[in-house]
Amino acid sequence: MPPTYLTKDPVLVPATGHVFVASPGTPKPVLPLDILNLRTLRESVGVAWASIGNTSLENGIAHDSEGDEPEVLGTWQKPALRTTSPAKIYTLTLALADFNVETYKLYYGGGGVAADGSFIIPSVPSATTKAMLIVAVDGDRHVVEYYERVSLIGAEGVTYDPAALSEMPVKATILGGTSGLGEISPVMWGAAVEITPPTLTSVNPATAAPGATIQLIGTNLDAPLTVWFGVYEGTGAVTTPTGTQVTVTVPTPIESGDLPVDLRVETNFGETASKPFTIDQS
Template sequence: MNTDDAVIPAVGYIYVAPPDTLMPPLASIIDPATPDGWGSGQWDSIGNTSLDNGISHAVDGDDPETKGSWQKPNLRLTNPKKTYSLDIKLEDFTVESYRLYYGSSRSADPDGTFVIPESPVAQARALLIIAVDADHMVAEYYPRVTIIGNGAIEYDPANLTEIPVRATVLTGNTADTAYPGKITPRIPIPKPVTPPAPSAPPDVRVWGSGPTYWCAWAPPTTGGSPDGYTLYAYPAASRGDPNSYTRIDVASLIDSDDHPDPPSDLASGWICPSEAISFPDSGDWGLAVTAHNTGGTSTHALTDTSEHITVPA
């Protein structure tokens, strides 16, 4: 019996995004308290939720039934469909909380008030829950849920007021999200990868012209296949100084053979961001990349560009 698999969720974080937003790579969840660095830029915290009541998971559906024949009374057991839901007690009185509770997609009026709709409509979201147990976590991801109020709001002078909502789990609507959800076992929270000074031959390419720049890098030849990569920009004058690196968010990665605008001499099998990248400012810049596994350990020496690129003002 492995006692390390038990979970005490002392702290938790809940995020929502447009429905069918992909789950962030686990290796990018270095700090569960913030979605910075997750790549898509679409995840937003739902805010404070109840400490006393936590999150309740529910399953609704018929019980299995035994079906039999005259010869075999226990011939088959049915597998009725189930509906999953999560009850969450919000504690932030924000427009987003009102949208989810009252069932409306509208914004606040110019005077700051929120109009309660006559006909509520459950709001569709992607949902991500991260339960933190010391330096470990359990992550739950649901590509599409519908959220609506579930119970009364009670103003209790002795406690934080709660806004109860229920998220009903649906199946995602895209080829990449065609399932109800995902959940991890208790896994270590990835550790941040601090970029060291370049120690490997330069093998990161960057090309393009402002404001559209592309890049690609060679996959590691040792250490196995990494779970993720972290891309950095650095001023040309500060090459090798870890304090000068600025992380660049990357939504998704593709093979260089599938790149929409590759240079003619780009090697096959290299790794590329699927979208153009942006540098932090004008000036002379280089790019660097690290590869890491789920635990955040570097598996590939930092590499960088052999030639820097000048970003116009």
């Protein structure tokens, strides 16, 4: 299934999320991902990607950049002739909550395991290079960040707070790959959600006055939706449970006289082809 993007309200409240790492250069999984549950997400991502485990709920994932600010350059005649484009280094900070060997290796920059299972902190830390995948989930929609190569190592110190979960902050410096520094998707529906673009087969009547109620027939005409009369939005749209009919009130345009328009229906899954309609103001 090709990626399907939201056409309305492409906003995100990332209530949950997952971070995966893989060998440097691991390709990005096919989007959209199946976010029905963690099992389907793991299957959708693929066996090459391993979950990084629990991360902080309060601190989330912090994006940052380092580098000089653009500088305005000019001449006596044109004080603001151009601006510079200084190099930027982009980083992400993740607060890891799992206290296990894999987390320790990322935080301390390598290390080994003692005979009793304890982690051996290396005397000379060395950043770990990985591919990284971040999946931010908001109900049945999600955004995916993909980085072909990042350098991971501990950022700040670890605090044992009796009133909170302990965290190990790790900074990921984006190193870039074959196509830029990374990729981020638009807001997408999960693959587990059936993609049902709307269709419009008939408009009855095809001519009506402002304030009149007309009926639209089609498929997948499910709320929320918007009925457009050219640039004007219909009001009071009511759909049937089957998504095959819509009743809507004809808007009042600012133009006088009869106004031919293209009538179409827009839903979160797409937009119908237009049908001819005339707003009768005679």
